[in-house]
Amino acid sequence: MNKQEKLADLRHFLNRYGLPHDRRAVPLGMTDADAVLGGGLRPGAQHEVFAQDWGASGFAACLGLRAMGKKPLFWVRTDYAALEYGALSATGFLELGGDPEKLLLLRAANNEDALSAAADILASPHMGAVVLELEGQAHVLDLSASRRLGLIAEESGVTLFVLREGADARPSAAVTRWQVRSLNARAEDDDWGSPRYLTRLTRHRLGGLGEWIMEWNPQNGNFRQEATHHGAVAAAPFDRPADASYRFA
Amino acid sequence: MALWLPRLSTDRLTRLIVSPDRAALAKTPLVVAGRANNALYVYALNKAAVRAGIYHGQPLANARAMIQTLKIVPADEKRDAELLEGIADWCDRFTPLVALDSPQGLLLDITGVTHLFGGEEAMLSLARAKIAAQGFAVQGAIADTCLAARALARHANGTVAPPDENARMLAPLPVAALDCNEDIMRALRRAGLKTIAQVAERGRAELASRFGGGFVTRLDVMLGRHEKPLAPRRPLPDFRAEQRFAEPVITKDVIAASLHTLATSLSGMLEREDQVLRHLEAFFFRANGKVERIAIRTGAPLRDPAVMLRLLDERLDALAGPLDPGFGFDVIRLEASLTEKNEIVTASFDDNENSRWQIAFLVDRLAARFGEHRVQRFVAQDTHIPEAQSATIPAQERDFTGTWMRRRKDDDPPLRPLRLLERPEEISAPLFMAQEGAPRRFRWRKADFHVVRAEGPERIAMEWWKKDGLTRDYFRIETDQGLRFWLYRDGLHREAGLHSRWYLQGIFA
Numbered sequence: 239m240n241k242q243e244k245l246a247d248l249r250h251f252l253n254r255y256g257l258p259h260d261r262r263a264v265p266l267g268m269t270d271a272d273a274v275l276g277g278g279l280r281p282g283a284q285h286e287v288f289a290q291d292w293g294a295s296g297f298a299a300c301l302g303l304r305a306m307g308k309k310p311l312f313w314v315r316t317d318y319a320a321l322e323y324g325a326l327s328a329t330g331f332l333e334l335g336g337d338p339e340k341l342l343l344l345r346a347a348n349n350e351d352a353l354s355a356a357a358d359i360l361a362s363p364h365m366g367a368v369v370l371e372l373e374g375q376a377h378v379l380d381l382s383a384s385r386r387l388g389l390i391a392e393e394s395g396v397t398l399f400v401l402r403e404g405a406d407a408r409p410s411a412a413v414t415r416w417q418v419r420s421l422n423a424r425a426e427d428d429d430w431g432s433p434r435y436l437t438r439l440t441r442h443r444l445g446g447l448g449e450w451i452m453e454w455n456p457q458n459g460n461f462r463q464e465a466t467h468h469g470a471v472a473a474a475p476f477d478r479p480a481d482a483s484y485r486f487a
Numbered sequence: 488m489a490l491w492l493p494r495l496s497t498d499r500l501t502r503l504i505v506s507p508d509r510a511a512l513a514k515t516p517l518v519v520a521g522r523a524n525n526a527l528y529v530y531a532l533n534k535a536a537v538r539a540g541i542y543h544g545q546p547l548a549n550a551r552a553m554i555q556t557l558k559i560v561p562a563d564e565k566r567d568a569e570l571l572e573g574i575a576d577w578c579d580r581f582t583p584l585v586a587l588d589s590p591q592g593l594l595l596d597i598t599g600v601t602h603l604f605g606g607e608e609a610m611l612s613l614a615r616a617k618i619a620a621q622g623f624a625v626q627g628a629i630a631d632t633c634l635a636a637r638a639l640a641r642h643a644n645g646t647v648a649p650p651d652e653n654a655r656m657l658a659p660l661p662v663a664a665l666d667c668n669e670d671i672m673r674a675l676r677r678a679g680l681k682t683i684a685q686v687a688e689r690g691r692a693e694l695a696s697r698f699g700g701g702f703v704t705r706l707d708v709m710l711g712r713h714e715k716p717l718a719p720r721r722p723l724p725d726f727r728a729e730q731r732f733a734e735p736v737i738t739k740d741v742i743a744a745s746l747h748t749l750a751t752s753l754s755g756m757l758e759r760e761d762q763v764l765r766h767l768e769a770f771f772f773r774a775n776g777k778v779e780r781i782a783i784r785t786g787a788p789l790r791d792p793a794v795m796l797r798l799l800d801e802r803l804d805a806l807a808g809p810l811d812p813g814f815g816f817d818v819i820r821l822e823a824s825l826t827e828k829n830e831i832v833t834a835s836f837d838d839n840e841n842s843r844w845q846i847a848f849l850v851d852r853l854a855a856r857f858g859e860h861r862v863q864r865f866v867a868q869d870t871h872i873p874e875a876q877s878a879t880i881p882a883q884e885r886d887f888t889g890t891w892m893r894r895r896k897d898d899d900p901p902l903r904p905l906r907l908l909e910r911p912e913e914i915s916a917p918l919f920m921a922q923e924g925a926p927r928r929f930r931w932r933k934a935d936f937h938v939v940r941a942e943g944p945e946r947i948a949m950e951w952w953k954k955d956g957l958t959r960d961y962f963r964i965e966t967d968q969g970l971r972f973w974l975y976r977d978g979l980h981r982e983a984g985l986h987s988r989w990y991l992q993g994i995f996a
Contacts, residue, residue, distance in 0.1 A: 291968065291969075291970055292970050292971075292972075292994050293969070293970065293971070293995075293996060295905060295906060295994075295996060296905050296995065296996015297996070299905055299996060300996070309842070310846060320909060321909055323906060323994070324904075324906030324907055324908045324909070324993065324994050325906065325907055325908070325909055326905065326906060327877065327903065327904060327905060327906060327907040327993065328865035328867070328876075328877035328891075329873070329876050329877055329891075329894070329903040330901065330903045330904045330905035330906065330907070330993070330995075330996070331865075331905060332891050332893055332894075332903070333893065333894060333895055333901035333902055333903045333905075334901050334905060334996060337891075338865045338867070338877065338891055339864075339865075339891070341864070341865055342850070342862070342863070342864055342882055343862075343863045343864065343865070343879065343882075344853060344857070344861060344862055344863075345860075345861045345862075345863065346857065346861065347857075347861075351857060355853060355856075355857065358849070358852070358853065359849065359853070362845060362846070362849050364841075364842035364845040364846050364849075365846070365849075419969065420968075420969040420970055420971065420996075421969040422939065422940070422965055422967070422969040423940065423965060429900075429942065430900050430940070430942045430963055430965070431900050432900040432901070433900070433901065433971070433995065433996045434969070436969075454996075456895070456900070456901055457897055457898055
């Protein structure tokens with residue numbers, strides 16, 4: 239393959255995934271997943287993480303860590319979510335490999351406030367990533383609100399992760415949708431081990447789907463490759479709510 | 488200038504009544520009953536009650552015996568104080584130096600502002616007329632010192648003492664104007680001293696030996712021989728800009744235009760002095776006396792009028808009800824209540840610097856809209872108690888820093904949970920065999936969990952110098968579902984006995 243061909247190939251690739259030239263995809267560190275995602279998570283876009291148990295906020299934090307780069311991460315959550323699921327802890331963030339000095343928190347009184355604050359923060363290109371944590375069905379985040387967030391993210395280039403707890407998937411403008419639950423440490427390890435997640439990519443606007451076991455490596459700040467049963471995953475239905483996600487106590 | 492509202496408590500009650508009944512009410516004796524030394528007495532009374540011969544401080548039973556139809560209302564000193572604060576807010580339109588002279592008076596330092604209102608007499612009558620129009624009995628006076636003005640307001644209503652003639656104006660007042668305690672009053676009466684002039688003539692040493700040093704000081708302050716500074720309610724703003732309207736303004740556009748003008752002129756003042764502001768306050772004086780106050784704190788030093796307006800807009804939008812002009816605002820004012828020396832280069836070509844600014848501005852906007860305490864950042868604390876290790880403070884605070892200490896070593900998994908419950912929640916764990924181990928199963932929030940893996944204990948003792956709390960043994964546990972929690976047993980066995988409680992404090996990612 240000569241240089242010309244390679245360039246043409248790259249252009250084709252970029253056109254296909256529609257990424258502006260100055261924005262690089264955010265690789266997760268797992269070759270299989272990155273291949274399906276087209277090099278990694280798309281920056282300046284909206285990604286949804288649906289919690290299926292208590293572990294999902296960790297996954298959202300890990301994705302945020304991948305996407306934020308050297309810029310700050312803004313975590314937007316409601317007071318109720320903190321009561322119900324626990325308050326974000328800076329020491330935990332530090333242990334995951336983040337820098338608490340770069341972590342900003344907005345405690346919104348309700349979902350409406352959280353949504354409007356997230357839209358404001360997302361509009362600032364000086365942010366690294368935004369995590370919007372919404373509890374319950376959160377009807378404020380309907381399709382048009384979701385589209386709006388997507389457009390703002392597209393404009394500013396800031397990546398938005400919408401962390402949904404206790405919610406069923408609804409139609410949205412997100413580029414990817416992940417269903418996440420936590421996994422036990424590997425049986426062969428007898429110690430505690432890094433966080434492991436069973437992640438299902440149930441929706442992807444730009445490519446295929448998949449299911450992977452991801453293990454976060456706090457030292458390198460990426461996901462560790464692990465041999466997984468990379469099975470076929472059916473696409474999320476577009477005309478009805480996807481599988482009622484497991485509501486955890 | 489001193490203002491005195493002798494019937495504040497009864498006026499407050501009367502004002503609540505709709506006007507046709509108000510005139511009728513003014514004719515019925517009304518008394519506000521207070522409690523002192525476990526007895527009810529007359530705390531405040533209206534004119535009709537005075538006419539009927541009731542006096543302040545009279546036992547309530549006596550007053551009742553004098554008039555059977557007496558209307559009695561229990562005293563509400565808190566409401567009265569609030570009302571006085573409200574009137575003081577309103578008085579801010581005359582001068583920024585307003586002091587409360589509780590429970591019924593106000594003191595205004597009007598040095599250098601009288602010309603704005605057409606002289607001292609005009610200003611005094613304006614203030615009295617406007618307060619009286621709101622349904623208050625008011626007396627007022629202007630003098631060189633606040634004590635003199637206070638005495639004149641009470642005993643020679645409407646006096647404007649010419650400069651340096653305080654003593655002459657005060658001379659004919661009765662000694663009651665000195666406002667001393669009962670013992671001194673009795674002593675003065677016994678000595679045959681009836682007016683201030685008679686007291687002032689006596690030698691200071693003579694007075695001091697008889698009535699105490701405090702009395703002499705008070706007399707001298709009143710006569711203008713000593714200074715006594717006023718203690719204003721609010722510190723004087725560093726800079727302020729205000730606009731007065733002959734005709735109250737109602738429309739949004741005019742208000743916005745006025746704010747724009749004010750922000751620009753405030754910014755000009757700041758620029759001349761090379762200052763930046765950290766605390767901005769906007770006052771909207773409604774024509775009917777209510778004052779709306781909006782305070783904005785900024786994390787990033789501020790001087791740009793456009794930014795000021797943007798922050799004000801954010802705050803005005805976030806108000807529960809929109810800014811209600813009622814019958815219109817007659818004064819709008821912007822104050823820079825906290826300023827500091829300008830230390831920053833406003834335009835920087837350094838990207839990092841720029842984005843720091845942009846983020847600070849974003850934080851300010853969010854704080855203006857949602858409240859300072861809702862936009863937070865984390866600060867490391869020098870402790871090992873898990874819940875106290877990181878504090879959240881308003882993100883606008885720049886002055887706190889700490890060093891973050893990572894718990895895990897390289898290649899270790901995270902040893903602290905990403906989520907900490909607001910307060911540790913007790914779990915019910917059955918008695919377990921191994922006394923020192925983690926529970927094999929437990930119940931939390933109505934769900935059962937089976938533990939398959941546990942790491943610990945990690946013993947964290949409370950800080951002995953604070954003497955609260957028991958030593959905790961922490962366990963990192965993993966359930967058969969793959970969930971990871973952070974549990975602790977509160978108290979060692981020797982501290983808490985066998986039946987120590989278990990708590991779930993954190994949730995690992």
